[in-house]
Amino acid sequence: xxxxxxxxxxxxxxxxxxxxxxxxxxxxxxxxxxxxxxxxxxxxxxxxxxxxxxxxxxxxxxxxxxxxxxxxxxxxxxxxxxxxxxxxxxxxxxxxxxxxxxxxxxxxxxxxxxxxxxxxxxxxxxxxxxxxxxxxxxxxxxxxxxxxxxxxxxxxxxxxxxxxxxxxxxxxxxxxxxxxxxxxxxxxxxxxxxxxxxxxxxxxxxxxxxxxxxxxxxxxxxxxxxxxxxxxxxxxxxxxxxxxxxxxxxxxxxxxxxxxxxxxxxxxxxxxxxxxxxxxxxxxxxxxxxxxxxxxxxxxxxxxxxxxxxxxxxxxxxxxxxxxxxxxxxxxxxxxxxxxxxxxxxxxxxxxxxxxxxxxxxxxxxxxxxxxxxxxxxxxxxxxxxxxxxxxxxxxxxxxxxxxxxxxxxxxxxxxxxxxxxxxxxxxxxxxxxxxxxxxxxxxxxxxxxxxxxxxxxxxxxxxxxxxxxxxxxxxxxxxxxxxxxxxxxxxxxxxx
Ligand SMILES: O=c1ccn([C@H]2C[C@H](O)[C@@H](COP(=O)(O)O)O2)c(=O)[nH]1
Numbered sequence: 001x002x003x004x005x006x007x008x009x010x011x012x013x014x015x016x017x018x019x020x021x022x023x024x025x026x027x028x029x030x031x032x033x034x035x036x037x038x039x040x041x042x043x044x045x046x047x048x049x050x051x052x053x054x055x056x057x058x059x060x061x062x063x064x065x066x067x068x069x070x071x072x073x074x075x076x077x078x079x080x081x082x083x084x085x086x087x088x089x090x091x092x093x094x095x096x097x098x099x100x101x102x103x104x105x106x107x108x109x110x111x112x113x114x115x116x117x118x119x120x121x122x123x124x125x126x127x128x129x130x131x132x133x134x135x136x137x138x139x140x141x142x143x144x145x146x147x148x149x150x151x152x153x154x155x156x157x158x159x160x161x162x163x164x165x166x167x168x169x170x171x172x173x174x175x176x177x178x179x180x181x182x183x184x185x186x187x188x189x190x191x192x193x194x195x196x197x198x199x200x201x202x203x204x205x206x207x208x209x210x211x212x213x214x215x216x217x218x219x220x221x222x223x224x225x226x227x228x229x230x231x232x233x234x235x236x237x238x239x240x241x242x243x244x245x246x247x248x249x250x251x252x253x254x255x256x257x258x259x260x261x262x263x264x265x266x267x268x269x270x271x272x273x274x275x276x277x278x279x280x281x282x283x284x285x286x287x288x289x290x291x292x293x294x295x296x297x298x299x300x301x302x303x304x305x306x307x308x309x310x311x312x313x314x315x316x317x318x319x320x321x322x323x324x325x326x327x328x329x330x331x332x333x334x335x336x337x338x339x340x341x342x343x344x345x346x347x348x349x350x351x352x353x354x355x356x357x358x359x360x361x362x363x364x365x366x367x368x369x370x371x372x373x374x375x376x377x378x379x380x381x382x383x384x385x386x387x388x389x390x391x392x393x394x395x396x397x398x399x400x401x402x403x404x405x406x407x408x409x410x411x412x413x414x415x416x417x418x419x420x421x422x423x424x425x426x427x428x429x430x431x432x433x434x435x436x437x438x439x440x441x442x443x444x445x446x447x448x449x450x451x452x453x454x455x456x457x458x459x460x461x462x463x464x465x466x467x468x469x470x471x472x473x474x475x476x477x478x479x480x481x482x483x484x485x486x487x488x489x490x491x492x493x494x495x496x497x
Pocket of ligand 1: 321322324325345346347348351352355
C-alpha cells in the first residue's frame with residue numbers, strides 16, 4: 001500500500017528551539033546539519049516529514065534534539081544529513097549517528113557535570129536527568145539513515161513516507177531540566193575595549209567581560225544570550241603561525257583553521273544549502289575583487305584611510321541569513337598594517353576565535369601582497385574586531401563559566417602593568433606633592449600636577465588622562481595618599497617605598 005501521509009494526525013511538539021524547526025505530519029525527522037533546512041524542505045511535502053531542523057554542535061545541540069524526540073514517539077525514522085565540510089568539522093551529525101549506533105556511558109561532560117557521554121570519537125553529551133532506559137528505547141525504536149547529499153536525504157525521506165503508518169513507540173516523555181540564571185554585575189552597556197597579546201588571551205578576557213556585565217536578552221531565536229554592545233577587541237601580538245594554548249581551550253583546532261582561512265580568502269561558487277561565504281563576498285559578489293582593490297589602493301597611496309572592503313549587500317535585508325562580518329578597514333601607521341573588522345552580530349564564545357584567526361590570515365595576506373608589489377615591508381600591526389552585538393548564548397554559559405574559572409585568573413596573574421598613558425613620578429617639594437607625567441618609553445615630561453590633597457590630584461590626573469588603566473589610577477591613589485600623610489607628619493617620602 002502506498003501512503004502519502006496526509007491522513008495522519010501526528011503533530012510534532014518541540015519544547016526546545018520550536019521556532020527553528022519546520023513541521024510536517026509524517027513520521028520522519030530530518031536533521032540537515034549545517035545545510036540550511038529549506039534546501040531539503042523545498043523538495044518535500046509536509047506529509048513526508050514530521051520535522052526538519054539543523055544541528056550545528058554535538059555538545060550543544062544533541063541534548064535538546066534528543067529531548068524533543070523523546071516527546072514525539074510518533075517519529076519512527078530519522079534521516080541525518082552529513083554532507084558538508086562544516087558537518088565534518090563540527091562532528092554533530094556523526095556524533096548523533098553514533099548515539100543511535102553505539103549508545104552512551106556515564107561520564108563527565110566538558111563542563112565537569114555528570115552526564116551521559118555518547119560513545120563516539122566526537123565529544124557529545126546528554127543530560128543525566130534523562131532516564132537511561134528511555135534513551136535505550138528511543139535508540140531502538142527509530143530507524144536511522146545517514147545521507148551524504150541533499151538528493152540522497154530527499155530520496156530517503158520520500159521512501160519512508162511511502163511506508164505504512166506505524167504506531168508511536170510509546171508515550172511522550174519529558175525530563176526535568178535545570179537552568180542557572182547568571183548573576184550580572186553592574187557596568188556600562190555600550191562601548192567596551194579589551195586588549196590582549198594573543199587571540200586566545202583576548203578571548204578569555206572577552207568572555208569574562210560579557211559574562212560578568214552583559215545584559216541578558218532574548219536572542220531572536222529561541223533562548224537567551226548575554227550581550228554587550230560595541231565591543232572592541234585589540235590583539236597586539238598574535239604570532240604568524242597562531243598561538244594555540246596547550247591544552248587547547250579554544251573552540252577551534254589547528255586542523256580546521258586552514259579550511260576556515262580559505263572561506264575568508266578564497267572565492268567560492270554558490271553551493272546549494274550554503275548562504276554565503278566571506279571569500280565570495282570579498283572576491284566576486286559585487287563584481288570586483290575587493291582584496292585586490294585594497295592591496296592596490298595601499299600600494300598606490302600608503303596613507304589612504306579608504307582601504308575598505310564591504311560584505312553587506314543592501315539586498316541582505318530582503319532575506320534572512322545575512323553575513324555577520326560586514327566591513328573591513330585597513331590602515332598603515334608607522335610602517336605597520338592594522339586591520340579593523342566590524343561584525344554586526346558575533347557569537348563570542350563559539351565563533352569569535354575562528355573569526356579572529358581568519359581575519360588575521362587576511363591581514364597577513366594583504367601585508368604580503370603589498371610587500372610583493374612595492375618597496376613597503378610593513379610590520380603586522382594589531383588586529384581589531386568591533387563586535388556590535390557581542391553575545392554568549394545561554395547554552396554555552398556553563399562552558400564560559402568554566403573557561404573563566406580555569407583561565408581568567410591565570411591570565412590576570414601574568415598581566416604586565418605597562419600603561420600606554422605613561423608614568424607618574426611622585427615627589428614632595430616645598431611642602432607640596434609634585435606629580436610629573438612622562439611618556440612610557442622615552443620618559444619625556446608631558447605634564448605636571450601640584451597639590452596637597454591626594455583625591456583632588458587623582459581626579460585631576462584621571463580627567464587629563466582618561467585612558468589611564470584602572471589599576472594604575474588605584475596605585476596612584478595609594479601613593480598620593482602616602483605622600484600626603486608624609487607631608488602632615490613631616491616625614492620624607494620616596495615613591496614605592
Ligand atoms: O562568522 C560568523 C557567523 C555567524 N556568527 C554568529 C552571530 C550570531 O550569533 C549568529 C548569526 O545569527 P543572525 O544574526 O544571522 O540571525 O551566528 C558569528 O559570530 N560569526
